[in-house]
Amino acid sequence: MLPYRLKIAGLGRYLPRRVVPNAAVEARLGLTAGTIARTQAGVVERRWAEDDETNSMMAAAAAREALADAGIAATDLDLIINASGSAEQAVPDGGALVQRELGLGASGIPAFTLHSTCLSFLNALDVAGAFLEAGRYRAILIVTSELPSRALNPEDIESACLFGDAAVAAVVVPTPPGEPAAIERVRFETFGEGADYTRILGGGTRKHPNDPRTTPADNLFEMQGRKVMMHATRVFPPFLARLGEDLARGEGVDWVVPHQPSALALKVLDRFGFARERVGVTLDRLGNCGAASCPATLYELVRDGRVARGHRLLLVGTGAGLGVGGLVMVY
Missing domain, CATH: 3.40.47.10 (Thiolase/Chalcone synthase)
Known part of the structure; x- marks a missing residue:
């Protein structure tokens, strides 16, 4: 039952190397300068992943920063939740790919994907909170790695100019006594x-x-x-x-x-x-x-x-x- 005594002990983020300003998107789509600004999307630039920047690679990069921020070794994790709306491949589940990318492929640490599109990270926080409150796990890694650029329709100006790629990770643990988290x-x-x-x-x-x-x-x-x-x-x-x-x-x-x-x-x-x-x-x-x-x-x-x-x-x-x-x- 709420409240869940959950603390975000560490955060990490990975942004793709390529910065794509509106002018580059307009040139790619054959649009006149200023077209994107007139859509009121509110985006000036975004990041689009290169071919070697996969969902699991980006997720692992964000996860390593989050683990370092939390002061927790990857081997101390007891659950990995891949909370993403975009999948690297149909099978296997993306959680296994992230686990392997972190060098944990032989660890046996459970890993699964929670996919509820743009709400995936929030749903994962809810699930992780319930797990921690029940005492089921003690150190949970939530990773969200999104590459919407891979499925953009160049004929749809509204969505083609709106989306960017990014990965974020959070290490969540039970809140220590005396802390308000x-x-x-x-x-x-x-x-x-x-x-x-x-x-x-x-x-x-x-x-x-x-x-x-x-x-x-x-x-x-x-x-x-x-x-x-x-x-x-x-x-x-x-x-x-x-x-x-x-x-x-x-x-x-x-x-x-x-x-x-x-x-x-x-x-x-x-x-x-x-x-x-x-x-x-x-x-x-x-x-x-x-x-x-x-x-x-x-x-x-x-x-x-x-x-x-x-x-x-x-x-x-x-x-x-x-x-x-x-x-x-x-x-």
Whole structure:
């Protein structure tokens, strides 16, 4: 039961080497200069992975930093959760690939993937908190490695300019006695009526890669941005009120650490009265990095000292499906 006595003991982040400014995307798509700025996506540049920067390679790089930050050896982990919406391959599960990349391939440490698109990291925190509270595990590595650039549709300007690649890792442990760190509130809601608004049809049994009827377009990302925005703005306010009435008034937390869907989506937070200087934003420099967006923003806030131990945070976001989720935690 809540609260979960969970402490984020260490954080790590890996950003692909290649920085892609809007001008490069416009040239690639054959667009006139300034087209992306007019979409109001809010992205100035993003990172796109090179061929050698795989999901597992990026995840392991972020994990090594998180482990060093926590002062924990990789061999001391007793669970790895690969919380990612993009998979390196269909089989095996990505958790095994991350485990092997960390040099733990013979360790027997359990590893599995939790995939709920852009909410994967938040769901993993919830699951890890329950595991720690039950005493099942003592040192859990959560890794989120996203490469949405691999499935972007060059014909869809809205999504082609929005997404970036990134990997983030967190080492979570039981909160030591006398420390305040905890997950205090958690809520997730799914509205399957919006399942077709954001999708990749291929990659599964519906559009099997060996079926001659499957086309290359089936393996590209589709997003009906207007429908997603309208649906999200309808369900998000009551969701936030159910997570906490104080949150619906823009109160109760020191920082809001949101998923970074778009500039327009981030403006929705203004309606609740959250001070803009207390809302973490990385969208302009990293783009929408899927499930990595929220923890990538948290990483930055912690590293530059804006978020400190004892601060109360609202981590919140939306995901394909259509899902909304959030948690209030003391860092």
